[in-house]
Amino acid sequence: MSGALSVRGVSKRFGDEPVLDEVSFSIAEGRSLVLLGHSGSGKTTILRLIAGLEKPDGGEIYLRGRRIDPLRARDRNIGVIFQNYALFPGMTVVENIGFGLRIRGVKRAQWVEAALRLLEMVGLTEQREKYPSQLSGGQQQRVAIARALAYQPAMLLFDESFSALDPQTRVGLRREIRGLLQRLRIPALFITHDQEEAMELGDQVAILNQGRVEQIGTPREIYEHPRTEFVATFLGAANVLTGRWVEGQVLLAEGRQLWVDGGEPARAWRAAQPLKVVFRPEDVQLGAADRHGEEREGQLSLGWGEVLEVAFSGASEWLVVGLHGEETADARSVAVGELRQQDRPVRLKVSRTKWEAHTLRLAPGDRVSVGLRAVQLLVD
Amino acid sequence: MTWGNSGEQPGRPRPWARDGVPVSSSVDLARPVGISLILFAMVPLVILPLSSIFIYGLSKGPVHFWQALMAPAALFSLRLSLMTSAVATVCNVFFGVIAAYVMSKYRFRGSTALMITISLPTAIPTAVAGFALLLLWGRSGLLGQFLERTEYQIMFTTAAIILANIFVTFPLAFGVIKPALDNLDTNYEDAAETMGASRWQTFRYVVLPSLRGAILTGALLTFARSIGEFGSTIMVSGNLPMRTQTAPLYIFTKFNEGDIEGANAIAAVLAALSFVIFSVILLTRGRFDR
Numbered sequence: 001m002s003g004a005l006s007v008r009g010v011s012k013r014f015g016d017e018p019v020l021d022e023v024s025f026s027i028a029e030g031r032s033l034v035l036l037g038h039s040g041s042g043k044t045t046i047l048r049l050i051a052g053l054e055k056p057d058g059g060e061i062y063l064r065g066r067r068i069d070p071l072r073a074r075d076r077n078i079g080v081i082f083q084n085y086a087l088f089p090g091m092t093v094v095e096n097i098g099f100g101l102r103i104r105g106v107k108r109a110q111w112v113e114a115a116l117r118l119l120e121m122v123g124l125t126e127q128r129e130k131y132p133s134q135l136s137g138g139q140q141q142r143v144a145i146a147r148a149l150a151y152q153p154a155m156l157l158f159d160e161s162f163s164a165l166d167p168q169t170r171v172g173l174r175r176e177i178r179g180l181l182q183r184l185r186i187p188a189l190f191i192t193h194d195q196e197e198a199m200e201l202g203d204q205v206a207i208l209n210q211g212r213v214e215q216i217g218t219p220r221e222i223y224e225h226p227r228t229e230f231v232a233t234f235l236g237a238a239n240v241l242t243g244r245w246v247e248g249q250v251l252l253a254e255g256r257q258l259w260v261d262g263g264e265p266a267r268a269w270r271a272a273q274p275l276k277v278v279f280r281p282e283d284v285q286l287g288a289a290d291r292h293g294e295e296r297e298g299q300l301s302l303g304w305g306e307v308l309e310v311a312f313s314g315a316s317e318w319l320v321v322g323l324h325g326e327e328t329a330d331a332r333s334v335a336v337g338e339l340r341q342q343d344r345p346v347r348l349k350v351s352r353t354k355w356e357a358h359t360l361r362l363a364p365g366d367r368v369s370v371g372l373r374a375v376q377l378l379v380d
Numbered sequence: 381m382t383w384g385n386s387g388e389q390p391g392r393p394r395p396w397a398r399d400g401v402p403v404s405s406s407v408d409l410a411r412p413v414g415i416s417l418i419l420f421a422m423v424p425l426v427i428l429p430l431s432s433i434f435i436y437g438l439s440k441g442p443v444h445f446w447q448a449l450m451a452p453a454a455l456f457s458l459r460l461s462l463m464t465s466a467v468a469t470v471c472n473v474f475f476g477v478i479a480a481y482v483m484s485k486y487r488f489r490g491s492t493a494l495m496i497t498i499s500l501p502t503a504i505p506t507a508v509a510g511f512a513l514l515l516l517w518g519r520s521g522l523l524g525q526f527l528e529r530t531e532y533q534i535m536f537t538t539a540a541i542i543l544a545n546i547f548v549t550f551p552l553a554f555g556v557i558k559p560a561l562d563n564l565d566t567n568y569e570d571a572a573e574t575m576g577a578s579r580w581q582t583f584r585y586v587v588l589p590s591l592r593g594a595i596l597t598g599a600l601l602t603f604a605r606s607i608g609e610f611g612s613t614i615m616v617s618g619n620l621p622m623r624t625q626t627a628p629l630y631i632f633t634k635f636n637e638g639d640i641e642g643a644n645a646i647a648a649v650l651a652a653l654s655f656v657i658f659s660v661i662l663l664t665r666g667r668f669d670r
Contacts (some may be wrong), residue, residue, distance in 0.1 A: 075579060086571035091589075
């Protein structure tokens with residue numbers, strides 16, 4: 001299945017600077033993909049290439065089976081919602097929405113009618129005679145969406161379309177748009193640097209780093225099984241420890257050992273293979289100091305740590321736990337000496353639910369046992 | 381509310397606490413002194429000379445003023461000035477929009493040189509401009525010698541006045557429209573293009589409407605400058621009463637003949653006109669910038 005939109009090996013450079021390097025992805029019919037990346041990762045360039053506002057240096061772009069990269073922007077039939085909406089300031093809301101039909105030679109009565117229907121859909125009928133400058137940011141965005149939908153585009157592109165809105169409007173609008181897209185069954189590509197937005201809007205998320213797609217998958221896949229450190233730390237918070245693969249277990253640079261099942265990939269690992277151990281703040285389980293020696297079934301232990309910081313944020317509690325390397329120097333001291341890199345304690349980000357925090361109250365200075373519910377091993 | 385960041389933090393000074401307090405409690409002298417200085421310079425240099433036109437005009441009574449104004453040569457010179465200025469304005473606004481669009485959208489070899497050439501007429505003395513036109517179109521001029529063999533003539537006709545006006549006011553509209561175009565967010569054009577608009581439709585419906593303010597200002601500036609043009613006009617028009625005598629030339633001629641009242645009547649009209657034009661420019665500024 002090639003999908004509604006298919007981007008194949010697209011490259012782009014500005015002068016000598018490569019911006020996109022062989023980027024490929026596709027969006028299924030009626031689905032949405034979020035391109036998530038820092039500014040400068042090339043995500044806006046991808047959007048402009050698909051829209052036809054830039055020409056690729058290599059690769060091909062297909063929309064519903066038709067190759068579109070040689071076409072002019074105006075022949076591609078794509079709806080774009082720009083970052084600042086780009087509503088025409090001299091036209092009323094109705095005129096803005098009707099513009100796409102009007103330039104296609106549709107009679108005034110008809111495009112006005114179509115515009116009013118779309119306005120009703122986005123709930124702005126009362127604003128029809130207003131000018132864009134008289135609307136709030138959220139209203140402007142609805143008009144921009146209605147305007148892009150008016151000429152029945154083959155797909156929608158959203159360029160950081162939520163970044164200018166205040167947080168409450170943003171959350172509400174995201175839900176609305178998600179619902180709208182599902183009803184209309186129109187494929188959509190979102191560009192954003194906001195991971196929360198990516199999780200909520202994307203059926204699929206593609207993580208872009210320096211012009212390359214690092215990973216594509218459902219938000220859940222990417223969050224639970226990041227394939228690179230960049231992906232792990234970009235989508236959500238993550239702890240990353242370095243270590244080596246020694247005799248079927250991971251020996252951490254901090255001098256601790258961790259029994260982890262390396263799974264299928266581990267067969268290919270050589271002795272002392274450098275590895276990264278990645279785990280989420282909520283994967284860390286803290287235990288009381290008096291329950292020494294107790295290890296829960298199926299849980300990995302990092303040994304002892306010290307609570308350094310505690311911050312309460314409503315539904316959850318955020319902690320920083322320090323691991324001191326020297327405490328756990330053990331029999332494998334040769335390897336440990338080689339691997340120990342830093343004198344300062346390793347700082348782990350830990351989150352606990354309100355109820356976990358109630359069960360075991362912790363304050364800075366407390367000694368805790370540190371267990372892991374899940375980890376991801378990445379080859380360095 | 382569960383998000384802690386909106387709560388009050390009593391220990392930390394609020395950053396906006398300072399804003400309500402004046403910088404200094406003493407009286408700010410810069411304002412009255414500055415305004416007085418401007419008025420002090422304006423009164424003898426601009427306001428009094430202009431007032432004297434109206435004071436003189438009315439000193440002999442409105443009837444005299446009216447008669448001087450209604451003299452056929454006076455009315456003719458006003459009409460000629462308005463007409464030639466209007467034509468020059470239309471030409472230069474049309475040219476200015478196109479030139480501004482090209483110079484703003486495209487970078488090409490020699491674009492800087494072209495930019496300088498377009499702006500050059502601002503710096504050329506108007507008498508030099510008129511002289512240059514004479515050398516080109518005059519009886520033995522570069523092109524004029526060919527015209528000489530036909531029945532057509534350009535120099536010492538209305539066409540010459542228009543040519544001189546165009547030359548002298550060439551960069552004015554361009555100079556106002558180009559910055560407006562440079563500042564226009566290209567997102568509007570991108571948006572129109574993705575919606576299916578052709579280059580022309582984008583220009584017609586998106587670019588041009590957002591230039592309304594700049595076009596009006598540019599047109600009024602061009603018109604105001606044209607209507608007062610003297611140096612180049614006196615060289616190329618021949619200053620023939622009832623034929624090629626514009627309003628400024630009429631003032632000059634009447635004054636030389638000792639007809640102060642005649643000169644003053646037209647001077648008063650021109651002064652009032654420029655007052656109206658610049659009031660329109662200043663009052664409409666901002667109206668179009670939505």
